[in-house]
Amino acid sequence: MDEPEHTDVVVIGMGPGGEYAAGALAEAGMHVTAVEDRLVGGECPYFGCIPSKMMIRAGNLIAETRRVPGLAGTSTVTPDWAPVARRIRDEATDDWNDKVAADRFIGKGGHLVRGHGSITGPGEVTVSALSGSALSGSALSGSAPSGSGPGGERVFRARTGIVINSGTAPAIPPIPGLAGTPYWTNRDIVQAEQAPESMIVLGGGAIGAELAQVFARFGTAVTVIEALPRLVSFEEPEVGELIERIFTREGITVCTSAPAERVSHNGTHFAVHVGMSVHTASRLLVATGRRTDLAALGVAAVGLDAAATVIPTDGWMRAADGVWAIGDVTGKGAFTHMSMYQAGIVVRDILSQGGEPADYRAVPRVTFTDPEIGSVGLTAAAAREAGMRVRTGTAQVPYSARGWIHKAGNDGFIKVVEDADRSVLVGATSVGPYGGEVLSALQVAVRAEVPVATLRNMPYAYPTFYRAIEDALRSLEEAS
Numbered sequence: 001m002d003e004p005e006h007t008d009v010v011v012i013g014m015g016p017g018g019e020y021a022a023g024a025l026a027e028a029g030m031h032v033t034a035v036e037d038r039l040v041g042g043e044c045p046y047f048g049c050i051p052s053k054m055m056i057r058a059g060n061l062i063a064e065t066r067r068v069p070g071l072a073g074t075s076t077v078t079p080d081w082a083p084v085a086r087r088i089r090d091e092a093t094d095d096w097n098d099k100v101a102a103d104r105f106i107g108k109g110g111h112l113v114r115g116h117g118s119i120t121g122p123g124e125v126t127v128s129a130l131s132g133s134a135l136s137g138s139a140l141s142g143s144a145p146s147g148s149g150p151g152g153e154r155v156f157r158a159r160t161g162i163v164i165n166s167g168t169a170p171a172i173p174p175i176p177g178l179a180g181t182p183y184w185t186n187r188d189i190v191q192a193e194q195a196p197e198s199m200i201v202l203g204g205g206a207i208g209a210e211l212a213q214v215f216a217r218f219g220t221a222v223t224v225i226e227a228l229p230r231l232v233s234f235e236e237p238e239v240g241e242l243i244e245r246i247f248t249r250e251g252i253t254v255c256t257s258a259p260a261e262r263v264s265h266n267g268t269h270f271a272v273h274v275g276m277s278v279h280t281a282s283r284l285l286v287a288t289g290r291r292t293d294l295a296a297l298g299v300a301a302v303g304l305d306a307a308a309t310v311i312p313t314d315g316w317m318r319a320a321d322g323v324w325a326i327g328d329v330t331g332k333g334a335f336t337h338m339s340m341y342q343a344g345i346v347v348r349d350i351l352s353q354g355g356e357p358a359d360y361r362a363v364p365r366v367t368f369t370d371p372e373i374g375s376v377g378l379t380a381a382a383a384r385e386a387g388m389r390v391r392t393g394t395a396q397v398p399y400s401a402r403g404w405i406h407k408a409g410n411d412g413f414i415k416v417v418e419d420a421d422r423s424v425l426v427g428a429t430s431v432g433p434y435g436g437e438v439l440s441a442l443q444v445a446v447r448a449e450v451p452v453a454t455l456r457n458m459p460y461a462y463p464t465f466y467r468a469i470e471d472a473l474r475s476l477e478e479a480s
């Protein structure tokens with residue numbers, strides 16, 4: 001094997017946080033070696049947030065156009081997936097080619113190594129060659145692990161440490177018959193050239209719900225199969241109930257409390273068995289969560305539990321001596337904004353710049369269905385479980401002045417959760433048009449622990465959607 005190569009920091013995985021941290025540390029003058037086995041930028045730009053939000057923008061345009069009658073004249077719309085597919089290919093992903101991102105990092109003075117990184121000792125990362133890149137665009141910039149070690153391995157010794165940003169991959173549930181069928185995950189559906197004639201979506205979480213609604217709007221006959229009693233079950237119960245009503249109204253078949261028991265594929269169609277029912281469709285999207293593989297990362301070599309699903313970290317994202325972890329793998333919220341937030345903390349820690357450690361009290365979540373679901377902090381149930389005396393207040397968007405004016409497409413509500421003993425909000429939900437944007441005021445209220453009395457004693461612009469926050473605060477009462 002070749003002599004180890006010396007560097008200051010090795011970043012394993014170039015998701016949004018890894019890319020930011022690696023670039024910032026390189027710009028600060030450190031010798032940074034970034035290891036990436038797919039595409040620089042990770043899931044978000046190529047398979048996640050950005051392509052899915054381009055689809056959603058297109059689906060929402062169709063829905064808005066269909067709302068013209070009764071408000072602004074007549075309209076007809078003929079959905080066409082081709083411009084959506086083209087935009088994702090040309091504008092979002094460069095045909096799943098990361099040259100721009102890779103060159104940007106190299107331009108900052110970083111060293112990019114293509115391959116799979118695993119920790120092989122304290123401060124040591126061994127990079128093995130990829131058996132065959134799944135994505136042609138990933139081999140353009142950066143160097144291959146072409147050392148003389150077994151299989152072309154290269155060994156890096158980090159003087160300062162290792163930053164893990166390995167992210168997550170789609171979790172495939174062990175449903176009999178599923179393995180071996182040509183199901184889709186998010187990584188396939190973003191590359192779809194056509195909207196399928198019919199599709200079953202397995203899993204009614206954020207990703208499943210967003211994609212189900214998009215494709216239904218493009219004419220696909222969609223069935224959502226969810227094992228739990230509600231869609232988006234991590235949110236307040238009223239959210240799942242509302243989204244199910246809206247999906248049903250839009251022609252989506254929603255099956256909740258419906259664990260899939262068996263899957264088969266006959267060459268053209270999937271069949272998913274749930275109790276006595278059999279659902280069939282030409283496509284099956286598996287959106288049943290995400291998984292990590294810490295054993296493949298070699299975390300045991302630095303004393304971490306390889307059988308765990310997440311890497312525990314302290315407020316400075318330190319996981320072990322000389323090891324930091326950021327992003328989905330930390331289990332603090334699988335969001336790009338979380339990965340970037342944590343990356344900023346690591347950069348400050350490594351560069352001894354001080355500042356504040358991580359604070360997870362006001363993590364915002366947005367599911368980009370129509371209506372958008374924004375939420376922050378604790379649900380009422382979680383606050384009660386945490387031992388708080390809880391009061392909740394709710395305002396319905398359609399009964400607010402702006403919601404009433406908006407009319408078609410005005411579904412939604414604002415719910416606030418108060419720790420009654422401290423008179424501060426500890427959680428909030430904002431469902432409705434621009435629900436994710438309305439959330440911003442609620443996030444500040446939760447994060448800064450603004451007294452409810454202060455929130456009540458200020459004017460809310462008339463007639464905005466966020467003005468319904470005032471109505472929700474007015475209706476605060478003890479939850480039973």
Ligand SMILES: Cc1cc2nc3c(=O)[nH]c(=O)nc-3n(C[C@H](O)[C@H](O)[C@H](O)COP(=O)(O)OP(=O)(O)OC[C@H]3O[C@@H](n4cnc5c(N)ncnc54)[C@H](O)[C@@H]3O)c2cc1C
Pocket residue numbers: 012013014015016017018035036037038039040041042043044047048049050052053115116117118165166167168186207296297326327328329333334335336337338339368
């Ligand atoms: C369909 C979909 C929609 C989403 N929409 C949103 C949204 O609207 N808003 C939002 O905030 N979040 C969204 N997310 C989540 C978001 O994509 C992730 O939270 C985000 O990418 C941050 O992940 P990360 O930084 O942990 O790493 P990732 O983005 O997962 O990247 C990790 C990278 O590390 C590489 N890697 C892993 N192990 C190794 C190794 N051993 N050696 C070398 N390389 C390795 C991986 O191949 C990958 O490229 C969405 C996700 C999906 C799937």
